[in-house]
Amino acid sequence: MEMPEPKPEILANKAGLIARLRSVLPHDAIIENPVETQAYECDALVAYKCAPLAVVLPSSTEEVAEVLKICNEMGIPVVPRGSGTSLAGGALPTADCVILGIARMNEVLETDYDNRVIRVQAGRTNLSVTGAVEEEDFFYAPDPSSQLACAISGNIAMNSGGAHCLKYGVTTNNLLGVTMVMMDGTIVELGGAYVDAGGLDLLGLICGSEGQLGVVTEASLRILAKPEGARPVLMGFDSNEVAGACVSDIIKAGVLPVAIEFMDRPCIRATEAFAGAGYPDCEALLIVEVEGSDAEIDEQLALILDIARQHNPVELRESRSSEESARIWLGRKSAFGAMGQINDYMCLDGTIPVSQLPFVLRRIGEMSREYGLDVGNVFHAGDGNMHPLILFDANKPGDLEKCEEFGAEILKLCVEVGGCLTGEHGVGIEKRDLMTTQFSQDDLDIQMAVKDVFDSKWLLNPAKVFPLDLSDSRRAA
Amino acid sequence: MDVIETEVALAERIRDAQGPIRVLGGGTRAIGRPVQGEALSVAGLSGVVDYEPGALTLVVKAGTPLDEIEQTLAADGQRLAFEPMDHRGILGVEGTPTIGGVVAGNVSGPRRIAVGACRDFLLGVRFVDGAGRILKNGGRVMKNVTGYDLVRLMAGSRGTLGVLSEISLKVLPTPETVATLTVHGAEGGGALDAMTRAITSPFEVTGAAHVPGSASAVHLRLEGFSGSVAYRVEQLKSRLYDLGEVTVETAPDSSAELWRKIRDVEPLQDAYALWRVSMKPSAVYAGLLPAMSERAHCDYLMDWAGGECWIALSENEAASLAKAHGGDDVADGAAWLHRGLQEAVADRLINQGGGGHATLIKGPDALRGAVSVFQPEPAPVAALTAGLRQKFDPKGILNPGLMG
Numbered sequence: 001m002e003m004p005e006p007k008p009e010i011l012a013n014k015a016g017l018i019a020r021l022r023s024v025l026p027h028d029a030i031i032e033n034p035v036e037t038q039a040y041e042c043d044a045l046v047a048y049k050c051a052p053l054a055v056v057l058p059s060s061t062e063e064v065a066e067v068l069k070i071c072n073e074m075g076i077p078v079v080p081r082g083s084g085t086s087l088a089g090g091a092l093p094t095a096d097c098v099i100l101g102i103a104r105m106n107e108v109l110e111t112d113y114d115n116r117v118i119r120v121q122a123g124r125t126n127l128s129v130t131g132a133v134e135e136e137d138f139f140y141a142p143d144p145s146s147q148l149a150c151a152i153s154g155n156i157a158m159n160s161g162g163a164h165c166l167k168y169g170v171t172t173n174n175l176l177g178v179t180m181v182m183m184d185g186t187i188v189e190l191g192g193a194y195v196d197a198g199g200l201d202l203l204g205l206i207c208g209s210e211g212q213l214g215v216v217t218e219a220s221l222r223i224l225a226k227p228e229g230a231r232p233v234l235m236g237f238d239s240n241e242v243a244g245a246c247v248s249d250i251i252k253a254g255v256l257p258v259a260i261e262f263m264d265r266p267c268i269r270a271t272e273a274f275a276g277a278g279y280p281d282c283e284a285l286l287i288v289e290v291e292g293s294d295a296e297i298d299e300q301l302a303l304i305l306d307i308a309r310q311h312n313p314v315e316l317r318e319s320r321s322s323e324e325s326a327r328i329w330l331g332r333k334s335a336f337g338a339m340g341q342i343n344d345y346m347c348l349d350g351t352i353p354v355s356q357l358p359f360v361l362r363r364i365g366e367m368s369r370e371y372g373l374d375v376g377n378v379f380h381a382g383d384g385n386m387h388p389l390i391l392f393d394a395n396k397p398g399d400l401e402k403c404e405e406f407g408a409e410i411l412k413l414c415v416e417v418g419g420c421l422t423g424e425h426g427v428g429i430e431k432r433d434l435m436t437t438q439f440s441q442d443d444l445d446i447q448m449a450v451k452d453v454f455d456s457k458w459l460l461n462p463a464k465v466f467p468l469d470l471s472d473s474r475r476a477a
Numbered sequence: 478m479d480v481i482e483t484e485v486a487l488a489e490r491i492r493d494a495q496g497p498i499r500v501l502g503g504g505t506r507a508i509g510r511p512v513q514g515e516a517l518s519v520a521g522l523s524g525v526v527d528y529e530p531g532a533l534t535l536v537v538k539a540g541t542p543l544d545e546i547e548q549t550l551a552a553d554g555q556r557l558a559f560e561p562m563d564h565r566g567i568l569g570v571e572g573t574p575t576i577g578g579v580v581a582g583n584v585s586g587p588r589r590i591a592v593g594a595c596r597d598f599l600l601g602v603r604f605v606d607g608a609g610r611i612l613k614n615g616g617r618v619m620k621n622v623t624g625y626d627l628v629r630l631m632a633g634s635r636g637t638l639g640v641l642s643e644i645s646l647k648v649l650p651t652p653e654t655v656a657t658l659t660v661h662g663a664e665g666g667g668a669l670d671a672m673t674r675a676i677t678s679p680f681e682v683t684g685a686a687h688v689p690g691s692a693s694a695v696h697l698r699l700e701g702f703s704g705s706v707a708y709r710v711e712q713l714k715s716r717l718y719d720l721g722e723v724t725v726e727t728a729p730d731s732s733a734e735l736w737r738k739i740r741d742v743e744p745l746q747d748a749y750a751l752w753r754v755s756m757k758p759s760a761v762y763a764g765l766l767p768a769m770s771e772r773a774h775c776d777y778l779m780d781w782a783g784g785e786c787w788i789a790l791s792e793n794e795a796a797s798l799a800k801a802h803g804g805d806d807v808a809d810g811a812a813w814l815h816r817g818l819q820e821a822v823a824d825r826l827i828n829q830g831g832g833g834h835a836t837l838i839k840g841p842d843a844l845r846g847a848v849s850v851f852q853p854e855p856a857p858v859a860a861l862t863a864g865l866r867q868k869f870d871p872k873g874i875l876n877p878g879l880m881g
Contacts, residue, residue: 114673115757115784115831137679159622170620172629173597177832188857192832193757195784196583196594197633198852199834199880200862204596204629208622220831225679248531254554254650296705351618354532383619384532423620431623438623442610446869447625453864465624 001048001089001429004463004475006096010076014053017074017098021056024066029104031055040081040099044146045089045430047400052079052093057101061179061187061217064100068215069185071098077459078183080211082123082151087347088428090157090210094463102153105217108132117176117193119220122153126160129221138223141168144424145336153216159208161424166382167258167291168224170424172207177220180206182213183455193220205450210426211461213454227291230258233301234328235308236282236315240264241358243284246311247381248354250288253307255300260382261287261332264361267339267376267389268331274338277331280315286381287332335378336389342374343391346403350414351423354384363413364388371406373399385423386414412437427465435467444470482521484603484611484642490517491640492609497877500636502540502578505571506564509635509850509879511842519577522642525549527617534600534617535648539577539641546576550648558649559595560586560740567746567839577641583633586740587684587698590676590781596632598647604631604639607870617645630865636876638869652700656710657732660695662721663687669762671695671720672782678716680709686739687779695721698736745778748789750811750840752818756833758783764827772817773798790814808844815848822852849881 010017014032021030031037032054041049053076058064071078077097084091084101093099105121106128112118113136120129126147129140143162144150150160156178161170168174177191191203206213237243247260263271263285272279279285286308290300301318308316319325331338339345352360361377368375379386388410392403411421411431415438421431435444448466451458451474458475481487491498497514504518520540527536530553537546543561550556561584563574578584580602585594592598601615614627631638660671672685675697684698699709714723726732738744745751756765761783769775774794778787790798790811798810815837821827822835834852837845854862866873 112757112759113677115759116677117757117831138677159626161620165620169593169597170622172626173593182857186857188861189832189855190858192828192830193760194755194828194831194833195589195781196585196596196755197834198755198836199854199858200638200865201583201596201629201633202858202861204626204632207629208626225677227681228679251533251650252531252553254653256650292705293708295708296702299702299704351616351620353529353534353618355529380620385618385620418616419618420616420621420623422623423618424622426622427624435624439613443612443614444624446606446610446612447614447627449868450625450627450865453861453868 002468003050003094004468006094010053010096017076018054020070021054021067024070025056025058025063029057029059040093040101043084043086043089043091045087045092045428048089048092048429050093050095052097052099053095055099055101057104059104061181064102064181064215064217065185065187067100068181068183072184072457072459075457075459077462079461080153080157080215082154082157083125083149085146085150085154086158086426086428088422088426088430090426090428090464092429100215102215102217103151109218112193113138115193116223117220118223119218120152122156122216122219123151126150126152126155133223137226139226140221140223141174142171152219156207156216156219157209157211158424158426161385163259163261163380166260166380167256172204174222175203175207175219176222178203178206178216179218180214180216183457183460191220210428210465212451212465213460228293229297230289230291231297231301231319232287232289232325232328233304233319234315234317235286235288235313236280237284237311238282238314240284240361242311243286244354244357246286246308249307250304251382253303255290255303257288257290257382259287259289260380262377262379262381263332263335264377266374267335267378270342270376271331271335271338274341275331275334277327279331282314287328332378339376339389339391344394345389345391346407348386348388348390348407348410349422349425350411350419351383351385352414352417352419354381356417356419357381357384360386360413360417364410367406367409371402373403373406384419408434429464432465433467448474480518480521484522484605487519487522487640487642488605488609488611491605491607494874497874500640500876502575502581503542503573505568505574506578506582506584507568507570508582508838509845510881511846512876512879514877519640519642520575526643530555533648534619534645536617536643536645537576538643540575543574543576543579551651554651555648556651557598557646558588558592559598560588561595562586563741566741566743567751576644580632580641580644581635587686587736587780590685590784591681591683592649596629599628599632599644600647601645602628602631602641603643604641606639607872607875612639615645619647635879637866637880638875640875652702654703654706655698655700655729655732656706657726657735658697658710658713658717659724659726660717660721661724662693663695664689664693666762667720668693668695669758669783671717673758674716675713676782678713680713684736684739685782687783688744689777696735696739698732739780742778742787745776745787745789748839749792749795750790750844751838752788752835753838754786754788754822754833754835755784756786756822756828757831760827760829760831760833761786764829765821768821768827769818773814788818806843808841808847811840811844812847819849819852851880
């Protein structure tokens with residue numbers, strides 16, 4: 001993966017930078033020792049590593065503003081970082097950059113149940129937002145798999161989703177306002193505790209901008225009353241086509257489950273060997289979860305089971321207790337760990353129109369044989385967001401490159417059938433060079449023009465999202 | 478007026494434009510400062526491009542009449558869940574509302590509190606920018622974070638950043654049935670309390686509105702399968718009995734008609750000037766309403782559990798405000814109130830630190846031309862807005878001045 005060459009004049013003036021940073025930050029908020037900066041050399045896309053010039057860990061919006069002002073004046077690139085759980089390399093440093101980590105900013109600032117809003121510092125982890133309100137039976141809906149560790153700032157940067165977005169939407173649908181610092185140190189408030197923009201929807205533009213337009217330091221989030229209960233049903237089918245048709249029929253019937261999860265045979269086998277959840281050995285497995293009171297759940301599940309029976313399932317298992325529910329979810333929740341047990345893997349994130357599911361799965365199977373690499377598929381079927389896991393051996397020379405090539409082919413296929421490169425992980429560096437398969441030059445130009453408005457010198461996370469040759473003149477300017 | 482029938486023709490027309498263009502769908506939502514310019518309608522760009530009921534996705538051309546979309550969806554038991562308001566009643570106009578107009582105005586309805594706004598259902602757009610470039614963003618899938626989200630930016634940009642040509646939307650199943658609980662006599666804090674209890678319950682209320690006046694009432698909507706609705710009606714009733722007499726409307730047609738009237742703000746449609754405020758509900762009741770009653774006698778309607786407040790000013794009241802505050806014309810009275818309203822909304826003591834915005838939705842040209850129709854933005858935000866406009870519409874020809 002190509003990254004821009006570090007600028008020698010920045011590397012040469014590290015002492016000058018550190019001296020200026022010391023004038024605005026406490027001693028323990030600056031990391032410059034190469035041994036310690038190594039902890040920030042990558043995010044969850046561990047194939048790529050580069051230690052940054054320095055790391056700063058500010059504790060307030062004002063400190064963030066001071067740091068950005070200095071870096072802007074000195075022309076030093078800044079890579080914002082939440083918890084570093086990006087699977088797309090969103091927080092990957094360059095040798096001449098400052099990592100701006102906001103993990104120390106993790107306080108709850110205001111909890112307002114009546115108005116259904118919580119205001120937090122953006123370094124707070126996703127799960128601990130729910131943790132702060134669950135005593136009153138509220139929750140924060142977006143639930144990415146990394147929710148134990150990932151920060152709200154990163155969720156906003158990538159517009160993160162999760163398993164339950166079929167019903168509750170993704171981050172942008174649950175974000176009410178932000179405090180954001182721009183590269184020149186200007187602090188702006190977008191949105192608040194109210195809904196929808198009065199003028200242009202800048203809040204919507206910020207969400208998903210991968211830390212390239214500003215550094216979000218505080219966020220107002222929609223919190224919701226917890227449903228009375230939730231229960232899943234597990235169904236096994238002997239073909240992907242049938243499972244896909246069943247998903248479509250459930251949706252058409254007017255039931256709106258909170259989650260419809262899909263696993264294919266390689267993934268089922270791997271998770272069975274790993275977690276022993278008692279899944280049937282079949283081609284395709286669905287987990288469908290609905291919410292409500294006991295009676296409401298029964299009503300919805302009865303309808304869903306009726307539909308499933310019309311598709312001749314090889315297995316149909318309705319949960320009747322929280323233990324049974326946990327067992328149904330066990331395999332799904334350990335799927336990534338199970339695949340990791342077999343080998344190294346790369347997790348993709350393309351989204352496709354649901355109707356294309358059987359075709360795409362068949363093509364992935366064919367490509368798997370061509371490349372000689374195994375693939376397991378586990379994904380959110382209700383919204384077409386796929387997560388093919390390609391297995392490879394990082395210690396075998398050439399295997400990573402082969403895996404990346406295979407991954408790129410799968411993503412191109414997603415675009416060809418009317419989908420997109422990434423549903424919830426973001427572009428980062430991982431999908432940066434594939435952007436031209438989904439967008440025309442003009443489509444990308446207008447996006448880059450947006451960055452020109454927010455960060456005219458292209459210093460914020462500059463080497464991400466856009467192919468380097470397209471952003472070259474802007475970054476050099 | 479130019480009627481355009483293809484995206485390519487639309488791009489050529491904009492590329493060749495010599496002066497300002499007034500962009501129209503069905504022309505039923507003339508909101509914003511009056512625009513001088515040649516009218517350009519996209520009503521000729523019409524038709525369903527792709528509809529997949531099993532995937533809950535719909536792709537349509539921007540000029541497609543809303544009616545046609547609703548009929549197409551209804552045939553498969555689905556709908557636009559964000560419940561777009563019809564502005565024809567309050568604005569007193571004829572015409573055929575188009576989906577492009579809905580998206581350009583980010584127009585939603587009472588169900589916004591439960592499922593989200595128009596912008597939340599928008600999956601992708603194709604549009605022509607002010608330089609005449611045909612651009613796309615988003616797509617037709619439900620999850621998509623590929624590149625910047627210009628989809629949200631285009632929603633509500635009112636044709637000032639580009640002219641929409643094609644729109645992809647998420648749709649939802651129409652529930653089996655609907656019921657409405659009405660709490661009679663609830664006023665002020667009691668009305669807010671009723672809506673707050675409902676919306677913070679686990680019972681998935683899809684509408685919570687307060688119609689004040691001599692027969693002040695709070696309406697709460699429940700939708701879903703019949704067994705589930707019946708259950709939730711009882712649960713909610715037991716939480717509201719102390720706030721007033723509670724009645725239940727179980728006939729779906731009657732509920733639909735009631736919520737149509739609320740959606741279209743029908744009780745206030747005779748207003749001389751009409752504003753829409755978005756603030757957090759507690760700030761509307763504790764801050765905004767008292768602040769407004771000091772200034773003028775207005776009529777109100779609260780939707781979104783109190784988070785959306787409609788404020789109506791009669792012509793008589795506007796005239797007496799004009800007289801009291803040294804204006805020559807009736808519109809001057811409304812302009813005085815308008816400025817006071819936007820100041821109140823921006824006041825942290827009134828908005829309780831949660832911010833908000835007030836927009837003049839209806840008023841004579843003289844009024845709309847004299848004031849900042851949309852909430853003025855703080856300087857750094859205004860600079861971003863201006864910067865974006867310059868990039869999307871370098872010649873400044875698309876609905877110039879409409880959003881101030």
